[in-house]
Amino acid sequence: MTTTAPAVPLAAPFAAYRGLQDAVLDGRIDGVRRRMGSRLVILGHHYQQDGVIAHADIQGDSYQLSRSAAERADCEAIAFCGVHFMAETADILVNRPDRVAARGGRRVAVVLPDMAAGCSMADMAAIEQVEDAWTDLGTVIDTSDITPVTYINSAASLKAFCGRHGGIVCTSSNARAVLEWAFARTKRVLFFPDQHLGRNTARAMSIPLDEMSLWNPYVPTLGGNSRGQLEKSRVILWQGHCSVHAMFKPEHVDAIRAAIPGVKILVHPECTMEVVDKADLTGSTSYILKQVADAPSGTQWAIGTELHLVKRLEQNHPEQTIRFLSPVVCMCATMYRIDLAHLCWSLEHLERGKPVNVIRVDDETAAWAVTSLERMLAVK
Numbered sequence: 455m456t457t458t459a460p461a462v463p464l465a466a467p468f469a470a471y472r473g474l475q476d477a478v479l480d481g482r483i484d485g486v487r488r489r490m491g492s493r494l495v496i497l498g499h500h501y502q503q504d505g506v507i508a509h510a511d512i513q514g515d516s517y518q519l520s521r522s523a524a525e526r527a528d529c530e531a532i533a534f535c536g537v538h539f540m541a542e543t544a545d546i547l548v549n550r551p552d553r554v555a556a557r558g559g560r561r562v563a564v565v566l567p568d569m570a571a572g573c574s575m576a577d578m579a580a581i582e583q584v585e586d587a588w589t590d591l592g593t594v595i596d597t598s599d600i601t602p603v604t605y606i607n608s609a610a611s612l613k614a615f616c617g618r619h620g621g622i623v624c625t626s627s628n629a630r631a632v633l634e635w636a637f638a639r640t641k642r643v644l645f646f647p648d649q650h651l652g653r654n655t656a657r658a659m660s661i662p663l664d665e666m667s668l669w670n671p672y673v674p675t676l677g678g679n680s681r682g683q684l685e686k687s688r689v690i691l692w693q694g695h696c697s698v699h700a701m702f703k704p705e706h707v708d709a710i711r712a713a714i715p716g717v718k719i720l721v722h723p724e725c726t727m728e729v730v731d732k733a734d735l736t737g738s739t740s741y742i743l744k745q746v747a748d749a750p751s752g753t754q755w756a757i758g759t760e761l762h763l764v765k766r767l768e769q770n771h772p773e774q775t776i777r778f779l780s781p782v783v784c785m786c787a788t789m790y791r792i793d794l795a796h797l798c799w800s801l802e803h804l805e806r807g808k809p810v811n812v813i814r815v816d817d818e819t820a821a822w823a824v825t826s827l828e829r830m831l832a833v834k
């Protein structure tokens with residue numbers, strides 16, 4: 455990284471940033487961005503709070519952000535305002551060996567402004583648990599006839615597991631196409647970590663519920679399944695979920711429909727099957743954004759996805775009436791940890807050539823993760 459002497463105070467411990475007012479932090483962040491120019495890219499996930507999004511060079515979902523950053527040839531450092539697995543994906547894609555070689559051996563530093571910004575869903579599937587499950591499954595069914603599929607919301611080690619075992623990554627936009635790819639190769643799929651995306655997608659493909667089983671990694675015997683159940687299953691769902699989207703309930707849909715005749719219910723497929731069944735429309739974040747952008751003025755919506763995204767839609771589409779589907783706050787509390795203070799702290803360290811909270815996926819894990827990501831890219 456280029457280390458010009460910045461016109462900022464010596465980078466201090468995080469505690470020194472905690473009490474600073476937002477206006478001060480905004481000014482210091484703007485200063486780093488101005489001085490570093492295109493060498494710095496700040497990525498802001500759709501679920502991020504507005505104050506942080508205001509400083510993002512690119513806003514999007516996790517995969518879009520990583521791919522866009524990888525295309526910026528002069529980028530030397532990335533601050534990923536998202537959660538841990540997203541920064542890992544950015545590191546894997548931006549620092550692929552061919553890209554590092556094209557930069558003359560220079561890696562791009564990827565930092566996560568607060569290391570506590572994790573993902574409850576990703577944390578529900580540890581690599582040791584997935585490896586144990588794979589071994590256990592092999593005592594009942596032939597694992598060469600199972601394609602492991604991991605949602606992109608997972609640790610790099612799980613993406614690498616899929617790479618090693620003929621598996622693949624999916625996003626909420628391409629989950630169906632990925633499952634079709636998998637079923638063209640094997641009879642069964644092990645889908646992790648989000649049971650809801652897996653179940654909702656498989657059902658949309660007309661796979662009956664009795665051909666799906668749920669694997670509980672905390673039950674020592676076959677994940678809580680009988681041998682017969684597993685033998686019958688085409689889809690083995692990992693018992694994980696997003697703690698944000700799981701808060702939307704079918705009764706929320708009923709209450710909104712009763713209160714607002716004609717309202718359109720639009721939800722993300724990380725919601726439970728019961729919520730999806732009652733919704734009018736279900737799709738990924740980009741699908742949700744497009745539905746609202748394309749709708750005529752005066753459309754009434756109740757949307758079931760992360761709160762900050764829904765609030766931003768409300769601000770950006772005053773010609774429509776947009777409500778949050780749940781009466782309770784459903785926000786990604788871990789992503790919310792990335793605030794102006796953490797962003798400013800990490801940027802000022804980056805500028806001084808002393809990055810903090812660097813996310814670095816080891817080379818072997820990254821190589822296998824790229825394999826499963828590239829399989830996904832090949833799926834049309």
Ligand code: SF4
Nearest residue numbers: 573574575696698786
């Ligand atoms: S919204 Fe859910 S899946 Fe997305 S980062 Fe937060 S906890 Fe993870």
